[in-house]
Amino acid sequence: xxxxxxxxxxxxxxxxxxxxxxxxxxxxxxxxxxxxxxxxxxxxxxxxxxxxxxxxxxxxxxxxxxxxxxxxxxxxxxxxxxxxxxxxxxxxxxxxxxxxxxxxxxx
Numbered sequence: 001x002x003x004x005x006x007x008x009x010x011x012x013x014x015x016x017x018x019x020x021x022x023x024x025x026x027x028x029x030x031x032x033x034x035x036x037x038x039x040x041x042x043x044x045x046x047x048x049x050x051x052x053x054x055x056x057x058x059x060x061x062x063x064x065x066x067x068x069x070x071x072x073x074x075x076x077x078x079x080x081x082x083x084x085x086x087x088x089x090x091x092x093x094x095x096x097x098x099x100x101x102x103x104x105x106x107x
Contacts, residue, residue, distance in 0.1 A: 022053045039064060069098050073098055079100065080102060086105060
């Protein structure tokens with residue numbers, strides 16, 4: 001039996017910091033800004049992070065998978081979404097069904 005203590009991890013997402021960072025980047029660049037929210041916004045919650053980012057000035061979102069883009073659309077998020085991995089042929093109809101969804105084609 002191990003006597004090692006149990007180590008617990010906790011993530012606290014500061015959406016106000018996300019908002020401030022997106023606003024600062026948008027103001028400095030003066031160009032359209034994409035916020036990447038793939039992998040559930042790196043474990044921080046894709047939908048809440050995307051909503052805050054778009055509200056703060058992001059004009060695009062980036063995801064890895066078609067399913068991630070669909071989740072954002074189902075949540076009512078309407079900005080263009082770039083699917084960063086190349087969808088397979090069987091996924092192209094799903095990409096086309098996403099209003100404002102853009103596939104990456106690299107081969």
